[in-house]
Structures are given as C-alpha cells and as structure tokens.
Amino acid sequence: MKVIKRNGSEVIFDITKIIIAITKANESVEEADRLTPLQIQRLAESVELQCQKMFRPPTVEEIQDMVENHIMAHGAFEVAKHYITYRYTRSLVRRANTTDDKILSLLDGSAEGRRPELPVNPVTTAAQRDYIAGEVSRDLTWRLLLPREIVEAHEAGILHFHDADYYAQHMHSCGLINLEDMLQNGTVLNGAMIERPRSFATACTVAVQIAAHAARSQYGGMTMTLTHLAPFVAVSRQKLLSSVRGEFDGAGIFVDGEQVAAIAEKRLRSEIRRGVQAILYQSIALLPDRRTSPLTLFLCLGEARDQQERADLALLIEEMLLQRIRGVKDESGAWSSPAAPRLLYMLEEDNVREDAPYRYLTALAARCTARHGTPAYISRKLLQEYRSDGQDDACFPSMGGPAFLPPYADEDDRPLYYGRFQQGVVTLNLADAALSSGGNIQQFWKLLDERLELCRQALMCRHERLKGTLSDAAPLLWQHGACARLKKGQPIDRLLYGGYSTLSLGYAGLHECVRFMTGKNHTDPSAVPFALRIISAMNDACRVWTTRHNVAFTLYGPPLSCAARRLALCLQQRFGTVPGVTDQDTLTAGCSLREGTAADAREKLEQEAQFQCLCSGGAASSARVSADPAAVLELLPFLYDHVIYTELSPLPSSES
Secondary structure (H helix, E strand, C coil): CCCECCCEEECCCCCHHHHHHHHHHHCCHHHHCCCCCCHHHHHHHHHHHHHHHHCCCCEHHHHHHHHHHHHHHCCCHHHHHHHHHHHHHHHHHHHHCHHHHHHHHHHHHCHHHHHCCCCCCCHHHHHHHHHHHHHHHCCCCCCCHHHHHHHHHHHHCCECCCHHHHCCCCCCCCCEECHHHHHHHCCEEEEECCCCCCCCHHHHHHHHHHHHHHHHHCCCCCEEEEHHHHHHHHHHHHHHHHHHHHHHHHHHHCHHHHHHHHHHHHHHHHHHHHHHHHHHHHHCCCCCCCCCCEEEEECCCHHHCCHHHHHHHHHHHHHHHHHHHHHHHCCCEEEEEECCCEEEEECHHHCCCCCCCHHHHHHHHHHHHHHHHCEEEEEEHHHHCCCCCCCCCCCCCCCCCCCCCHHHHCCCCCECCCCEEEEEEEEEEEEHHHHCCCCHHHHHHHHHHHHHHHHHHHHHHHHHCCCCCHHHCCCHCCCCCCCCCCCCCEECCHHHCCCEEEEEEEEECCHHHHHHCCCCCCCCCCCHHHHHHHHHHHHHHHHHHHHHHHHEEEEEEECCCCHHHHHHHHHHHHHCCCCCCCCCCCCCEEECCCCCCCCCHHHHHHHHHHHCCCCCCCEEEEEEECCCCHHCCCCCHHHHCCCCCEEEECCCCCCC
C-alpha cells in the first residue's frame, strides 16, 4: 500500500510513522492521561486497516484525520488535543512557506513518480533550477496573488487554474509566432540586429533561435509554419543558379540553362536537407529537460500564395517528414524518436484523396505517425466549416496542441492569425458539479452557473495580470515581431482586447458528469441532448463574457495531462468511489470518451466529433491506431471528413 505525500509523491505506507507520531503526543501529556504501548499499536493497526479499505492510496492528511478520530474514539482526549495542536502548528508553518518540501523533493528526485509534468531527467541542474523557480512562483501565487476563493476552488478540484507557476510573472500561454514578419523585416535577438536571411539554411537557423528566445518569454506551446520559410527556398535557388553559372563561366565551359538549373537544384536539395536537419537538432536542444517540445511546425500547402511557393513548400514538407521518420541517434548510436519538434499536418483536397497530386506527402505523414505518433492532423474542410466565421478559404494552425484562436481581421479587414496568443486557461470540473448536485437536475444547473462565474473571475485574474505589462518585459514578443511591433515602454494592453488574443474556458469530466446525472455515456443517443446542453451553456457563458469585457473568451477542451489526475484525486477524496465516475485515476479530457468505451478509433473519433465542433477554442481528440502506415493512411480521409483536430498514437506491434 502506498501513501500520497503533500508534494504529490508516493511512498510506501509505514505504520511505524503513525506509532511514532502518536507516541510523541502521548509523551507530552500527564501520565494518567496516556495510552499504553499496546493501545498505540492497536490504534495504528486500525488506521492501517481503514486505509486498506479505501482501495486507493490515501493522502497524508486523510491518515492524520483517521489518527485523530481513533485517538478520540479511545477516549484519550488529552492525547488527541496535543496531536491536533502539533498538527495545526505544522500546518501554519507550511502555509507560511509551502515550498520547502516540494523543492527538497525535486532535489532528491522523490517527486518524479507523482509529477507527470516533471522532465524526463529531473536530476539535471538545469531542470532543478527551472522547477525550483516554478515552485517559488506557484507558492507566491497561491498565498499572495490570487483571490482566496479561486485558490480554494482549485484546491477542492472545482476548477483547475492552469500554469500557476507562471502567474507571478507577466507571461501569456500558447501562441502563433509571426515568423514571416521577423524573417522578412528583420528582428532583434539579445540586442543584436538580425537582418533578412540571404539563404534558406540561414533562415532555418534564425527560425529556431527565435523559437528558443520566445519559449523563455511565454509558457505553453508555440506554432510556426514552414510556409514562412518557403520564400527562402527561392532565394537560395537564385543564389545557387548565379553561383553555378559563375563557376562554369569562370572555367570557360559552356553549358545550357537546363544543365545549370539541374546542378543548382541538386545543390538546393542538399541545402534544404541541411536546413531541415538544423531545425530538428536545434529544436531538440531548445529545452532539453522538458518532456514535450514547446515548438510545433505547421505543414500546410494551403498557405502557399502561388504555384512556385507551393512547389517549394512541398519540398520542405517532404524533407521534414523524411527526416522525422528516420529520427535521430540516441547516446548509444541507435535511431530513436525525437521529442521535438511536434508536427501538425493539414489534410486538404490536394493531399487526402487517392488521386490527389500531393497524396505522397500524406503517405509520408502516415508513415511518421505509425512510427513516432506525430504529426497531429487538422481537417481544412471542417476548419472552414466550423472555425472560419465566414472568412473565405480559412487556413490556419492550432497553437502547439488542440487550442485554436477564433477568426480575427486587422484594420484592413484581412484575416490575421500569426502573432496572436492565448492569455490563459482555467478548466471547469464538470464531474464535480454533478456529484455536488447529488443528481438533482435543478441543483446541477444552479451549481454550473455558480462555478462558471468562478471560472470567469479566475480567467479575468489572468487578464488583469497581463494588463499594464510593458513591451520591455519580452522585447522579442512585443517589440521585434513575434507577436507585435510595439514601441519601448508601451503597454501591451491593446493586444488583450477585441479578439486579438483569447481567454480559454476549459472543461473536464464531461463523460463522468453525464454518466452520474443520466446513467449513460455522454455519446449515448439518449444522453447526447443533455451533454450538448452543457456545452451550449458554457458557450453561452463565453459569449456573454466576451460582450461584457470586450475580451475574446473561447470554449476549449484541453488535453489536461497532469491536471486530470489531480482533479480525479480531489473527487475521490470528497465523494469516495462512485462507479463510472470516480473509479479511475484520471478524468476524461474535454469531449473525449473513457478508455474502452468505443470499439475502435473511427467510432471513438466520430462520437467525439459532434462535441469537438462546438468548442470554439478547440478540443483534444485522440485515438490509438495500428503501427501499420497503410492502416493510418486509410484512416486519414475519415479524419478529413469527420474531425477538426486529431492526435494519433501507434499501438505496440503486438496490439496492432
């Protein structure tokens, strides 16, 4: 049996610790009021038995509550009083400085098993430095910066305030980097002017350096598009044509234009390989101690402005996929799957059907998915239908994951996506609202309204924290083109209003909520109307808030990761084990089905799609698929027709 410590780590249950704690309290009272050693032993054994009957790891706090109750049940009230006093004193110490245990656990590595957000190798000094800073920042946020009602709602699992370790700083979440502006018009890195690159290889190096600097100034993922690198293929082509012609002319050798072009094109392909390799290897080095890459690359032919750029972009996509399929060598020299960068592939008419001219690129994407679980896929068809807001031929990526920005037009009424960002996310625990209602439908809707209001307040805390931030806080983002070209000393406030950036209302536990209230899965035909009514209520709230604050609020189904475990644990602590609701270690993310609910990937994705399309800020939808590239390729037209955003992960060979 294991115990969950306050820092989230798991340790083996040790009855001697209970015996020692009771003995210390026992020794501090008059001899006439003391328990005998046998009574203390029996008390500890009773607590152990009660923990075993929970059928889940108890927390330290729960064990201490049990100890108190058992001491009082034995009539040893003086001992209980001293035990409670000591516990309260220790609680005050922890509340005054809550970071000590967490930092020490990071340093000795004991938190690794219970902290999914920790890096692969938490013993490195670089990782420890970053996470120690995060713990200090989180402690300041909980104790001093956020309103008490928001902190208490987070601690109870009513909502999840994402990325609290970054709240103390004036930082935004994920975004779309305006690489085109920075490459074409120049930028500044660490005070050095970076002019427009004069070759494709240089543009690749500059792009990854931009990503590295941007990652230090924001949290969450960022997306860059290969389309913004494509014009530099033409720059290198012209440069190489001139160079090859000069070499032959200098040697006095006559060659026709076709021969010159063929040689230049061969050299260009070599430069493209080197440039893409530079992106891959430098991306791995961006943040070496993170579990996932902060950088996502968008692979989309539909963004090309003319046929030549489209052809050059196809070369880049092909080379990126080929190198990503091959992978990189690990320290033993074996080929392995790199963690960076993430890839995002746009499915469209020109690449998804069997007779499509760029079907070969989609076949490469399928090979890459079958081997490495990347890229994720966006359906341009459904993006246009559900996310374009009437904008013709809409074509844009998500922000390093399933989060999408809503359509936005600049002062010239031109669609604008790159340079925009998400201010922050707060996720509502729908399962908690259902359980707290006791199954009473009127009480559920009342609680949902109250908790949506809590989420609004929490999201506005994010907004208010960013207000007044000067462009000097992150020059690359605000002054040198990644997000804007503001003047020094200018506040970023105008980028926070009018839809330029968003606040995202996340939701978790839709499946568990509907299951508790109706006894059915949220995709069951008889329960779908209730589930859709919940989605509609959250969408309506976002629309009201948008009008009220002139800030874009969107509904978002985040992938949750570590938050899902925390929210599930909070439900278990408050409501015990409820079959179909709190009997798993995690909550379902967004509109996702529970594991094992659907028969296969198509059924799962199709059932989730009816809810995903209603989430203006995007929603996570994922499936396990065969590790056979042909099977993945066969699935992709289905994704194009049914699902806006999908992440696929290959099954082990034995399960395929």
